[in-house]
Amino acid sequence: MLQTFIQIVLVGLAIGAAYALVALGYTLIWNAVSLVNFAQGDLVMLGAFVSVGWLANRLGMPLWLNLVTMLVILGIFGAALAWGIYHPLRNAPQLSAIVATLGLSMALQNIAVIIWGPQPLNFAGPLGTTSVQLFGSTIYAQYLVILAALAVMMAIQHTLFQHTALGRAMRATAQDAEAARLMGIPTARIIAFIFAYATMLAALAGWLIAPLSYVSSDMGVNLSLRAFAATILGGFGSIPGALVGGLIFGVIESAGSFYISSEYIDVIAFGVLIAVLMFRPQGIFGELELERP
Amino acid sequence: MTVDGNTLTMRTLALLVIGVAILCGLVLPQFLSVYYLQVADVTLINILLVLGLNFILGFGGQMSLAQCAFFGIGAYGFTLLQAAGMPVPVAAIGAIAISAAVGMALGWPTLRLKGHYLALCTLAFALIVERLLVNWEGLTNGANGITAIPGIGLAGENDKMLWVLLAIVACAYLLQVWIANGPLGLRIRALRDDPLAAQAIGVDISRLKIMLFVISAAYGGLAGICYVLLRGYISPDVFSWQSTFSYLAMAVVGGLGSPLGAVLGAILYTFVPELLRFMQEYYFAVFGVMVILVITFFPAGLSGLVLSAFRSLRRREKSYARSDVTHHERAA
Numbered sequence: 001m002l003q004t005f006i007q008i009v010l011v012g013l014a015i016g017a018a019y020a021l022v023a024l025g026y027t028l029i030w031n032a033v034s035l036v037n038f039a040q041g042d043l044v045m046l047g048a049f050v051s052v053g054w055l056a057n058r059l060g061m062p063l064w065l066n067l068v069t070m071l072v073i074l075g076i077f078g079a080a081l082a083w084g085i086y087h088p089l090r091n092a093p094q095l096s097a098i099v100a101t102l103g104l105s106m107a108l109q110n111i112a113v114i115i116w117g118p119q120p121l122n123f124a125g126p127l128g129t130t131s132v133q134l135f136g137s138t139i140y141a142q143y144l145v146i147l148a149a150l151a152v153m154m155a156i157q158h159t160l161f162q163h164t165a166l167g168r169a170m171r172a173t174a175q176d177a178e179a180a181r182l183m184g185i186p187t188a189r190i191i192a193f194i195f196a197y198a199t200m201l202a203a204l205a206g207w208l209i210a211p212l213s214y215v216s217s218d219m220g221v222n223l224s225l226r227a228f229a230a231t232i233l234g235g236f237g238s239i240p241g242a243l244v245g246g247l248i249f250g251v252i253e254s255a256g257s258f259y260i261s262s263e264y265i266d267v268i269a270f271g272v273l274i275a276v277l278m279f280r281p282q283g284i285f286g287e288l289e290l291e292r293p
Numbered sequence: 294m295t296v297d298g299n300t301l302t303m304r305t306l307a308l309l310v311i312g313v314a315i316l317c318g319l320v321l322p323q324f325l326s327v328y329y330l331q332v333a334d335v336t337l338i339n340i341l342l343v344l345g346l347n348f349i350l351g352f353g354g355q356m357s358l359a360q361c362a363f364f365g366i367g368a369y370g371f372t373l374l375q376a377a378g379m380p381v382p383v384a385a386i387g388a389i390a391i392s393a394a395v396g397m398a399l400g401w402p403t404l405r406l407k408g409h410y411l412a413l414c415t416l417a418f419a420l421i422v423e424r425l426l427v428n429w430e431g432l433t434n435g436a437n438g439i440t441a442i443p444g445i446g447l448a449g450e451n452d453k454m455l456w457v458l459l460a461i462v463a464c465a466y467l468l469q470v471w472i473a474n475g476p477l478g479l480r481i482r483a484l485r486d487d488p489l490a491a492q493a494i495g496v497d498i499s500r501l502k503i504m505l506f507v508i509s510a511a512y513g514g515l516a517g518i519c520y521v522l523l524r525g526y527i528s529p530d531v532f533s534w535q536s537t538f539s540y541l542a543m544a545v546v547g548g549l550g551s552p553l554g555a556v557l558g559a560i561l562y563t564f565v566p567e568l569l570r571f572m573q574e575y576y577f578a579v580f581g582v583m584v585i586l587v588i589t590f591f592p593a594g595l596s597g598l599v600l601s602a603f604r605s606l607r608r609r610e611k612s613y614a615r616s617d618v619t620h621h622e623r624a625a
Contacts, residue, residue, distance in 0.1 A: 036409040088589045094408045095356060096592065099545050100585045102538055107581025113574045221535060225420070228413055236410075263428040270417035277414050278402050 007137040008254050014143035016250020017150040021205035022227035023234070023242035024157075025198035031174040031237055032194045033086055035097050039105040040202050041224020046108060047074050047203025048215040052123040053116040063126050067207060071200045078199025082192040105224075112217040125211030146208045153204065154243070170194055226253070229273045235286020244284060303474070307467055314463040322452045329567065330451035331523075336563040337458040338519050343543045343555035344462075344469050345512025350541075351550030352473060353505040354485030356408060358537045359399060359415040362422035363510040365532030367392045367517025369426065369433060372442050372527060381445055389514045396510025400503040419534040426529035438528025448525025458519055465512060469552045472508075481505065485550075542584050548594025557595045 025040050051070040055061045061069065085104055089097045130141040161167040172180040173190045181187045205223070206215075213219065226249060234245025252272065257265040276283065301309070321333055342360055349357045370388035379387065403414050426433050433439070447453050472478050483491035484498050492498050521527060539562060547558025566576045587594055593601075 036412075038412075085585065092589075092592075093354075095350075095354060096588045098356060098409060098412060099541065099588045102541060103545070103581045103584025103588065105581070106538060106542060106584065107578050110574045110578035110581060114578060218535075225416065229417070232410070232413060264424065266424045267421050267428075270421050273417050274402075274414055274421075277406060277410060281406065281410060 003135065003137040004258075006135045007139055008258050009251055010134065010137075010139055010147075011143055012251035012254030013247055014146045014250070015209075015254060016230070016247035017146045018205045018209050018223065018246075019227045019230045019249055020150060020243045020246025021153065021201045021208075022223060023231040023246045024239065025201045026228060026231045027237060027239055027242040028174075028194055028198045028201075032170070032177070032191055033090065034094070035086055035089075036101070036228075037081075037198070038098060038101040038224070038228075039108060040198070040227065041220030041222075042105045042108040042112075043074065043078070043199050043202035043220070044206035044209075044223055045112060045215075045217060045220035046077070046206070047071075048123070048206035048210040048219065049112055049116050049121070049217075050074065050203075051207050052121045052210060052215045056123065057121070067204075070207060071203060074203035075196040075200045078196040079192040081199065082195035086191070086195065087188075105221075109217045109221075116217075118217070120214035120216035123210040123215055125207075127211070140212065142208075142211050149204065149208055150243075153201070166190075166193070226269075229270065232273065232281075233276055233283055235283030238283070238285040241283055241285035248284075303471065306470060310463050310466055314459040318456050318459050321455060327451055330455060332564055332567045334451055334454050334458055334523050336559050337455075337462050338516050338523065339540070339543060339559040339563050340462050340556050341465055341512055341516040341519065342540050343547065343559050344465050344552060345509045345516065346540050346544050347469065347550060347552065347555055348472075348481075348512070349505040349509040351544060351554075352478065352481045352485060353502065355502060355505060356412040357415045357506065357509065358412050358541065359419045359422075360509065360513050360540050361532050361534060361537040362419040363392045363396060363513025364517045364520070365422055365426055365529070366395055366510075367514030368521050368527050368532070369439075369517070370514065371518045371521050372439055373432070375443065376439075385518050388518055389511050392514025392517070393507045393511040396506040396508075396513075397503055399510075400506025404499050404502055416534060416537070419537055423529055423532060423534050426532060433529070436529060438526060440526040442521055442525050442527070444522040444525060447522060451523075454523050457522065461515065461519060465515070466552050466556070473550075473552070482550075542580060545584050546580070546587050546594055548596035549592070551594065551596040551600075553599070554594045554596035557599070561595070 022040055022044060025043070026036065029035055029037050029040075047070055050073055051066055055066040055069055056063075081104070085100055086097075089100055125142060125145075127141045127145065131138050132141045132144065134144075159167075161171055169180070169185045169190050170193065172183070172185055173187050173194070177187050177191075180190075206220070209219075209223075227246065230245035230249040231242050232245070233249055234241025234243070249269065253265055253269055256268050260268060322330060325333060342364060345363070346357070346360045349355050367388050370391040371384050374384035374387045375381065399415065399418055403411055406414055427436050429435075442448070445457075447457065473481075480491065480496045480501055483494075483496055484501050488498055517532075520531070543558035543562045544555065545558070546561060547556070548554025562580065566573065569576055591597060
């Protein structure tokens, strides 16, 4: 009984960690430029496809090189998005930007089918289907890899944000882009960097969950919706909120589908989300939403 | 954003729309095979859906992504009411009423939400509706769907359904133009452009937002009924939450807040790719990019381009009499 519970919580936390990585991307971009990137999930998919379809299957790269190369490629792509999508729409109404990212999502999914074909791809990852024993319960080792990866990323991010000049520039831009620009911070470049970093986080999530499922053009759709829900649950714009929201949402899903009903899990999870939106729109960690023009 | 009726009186427009509808009804069956007639019918249903989305998103500026849910509620509502023994008109009115009521039930609690919050909330709602359609097997027969729905006995008769749908879409189109050009339309656009100012001059924006949800949902429900009449069978995958993005893409590329845009967008998204079947994925990849380009560079969409071309043509005719019109004015 307890073992089942531990297993459920661990799996939930690991899936939640993937949500958290995507949710962090939403949060960072939102903080920097007040844009919700609805294509964040498709960047997950793109990361997985670049890694599996090109670097692993085509070039046969070793795994670590595969991961690094993929992150670099996706980082560049993310910076390109800042110039191509965000920059032209920076003064447009919020609705336009939302619609543009939805268009991007549609384009990316279909481009992925053109490049990598409609058949889903397989990816063994570093561990394949190895299982480990933990507290008497058996789970895929990949789940632990995901949790470890989230912890490492958080450590890196903390160092980056708190202890480097680049991180300070990023935080300053997020806080007040205009003032940051007046202080001599090249905000346009910093924003491009934030997009690159958010894209890399999403792509990393794709690389991490690929061994647990197939790599397909629509793999990001469900993930992005859940990560978005996690962002709102934790409080939009809050970095700890995105983390905790992701983990909580993962556990709710995992526990709900075991203890209540696997068929109705989406109904329950998103019902909870709608309730949160209605009664506490600022989420767990968020501040009360002020009017954004 | 332009409203099509600006340059035309309502009566001219009504005659024009009815004329085009009759022309389509007469001409299309001459040129289209049975299969393409069905595509044309589906295009008409999509026009209805996008017209519905136009009310809330195009005129009202409220980011609702629940149109596919109302589509499904209308279709299943009609089917189940008819199965319960109601005559077609009663079942149809009932289904539209259910859609509208659900629209109100979604609109009222989400009044405070804006932008991406509203987008996510309505998207979550669409997802919940889809899951209910799949999993509530006692009511909906689950993923297998419901087959052999009697409807009005025209299921599969694509040529006759074309007339039915043309009539419905023409009415829905004119109703939208009439509402948009009336005092209600002005209030709706005031809500979109500046909710605070609208409220200050006495527009009850809460009531207005709920009303927009209700009208949108009613259009969606009507489209659902049309789908049942056309196909004679339904299954939940038609009403998947992802499909809501297709309607959004149609609305944007056609031109948000323009009835003509709804028509152009739906044709471009539904009918044209069937003609260009060999380039399916390419087409939709291009369409996605087009959504981005249109929203960035031509927020008024295709209909905006068509209408401004039409207007500058008319102005050029006039400008022969007025030699003092500068090039700049003409371009505007």
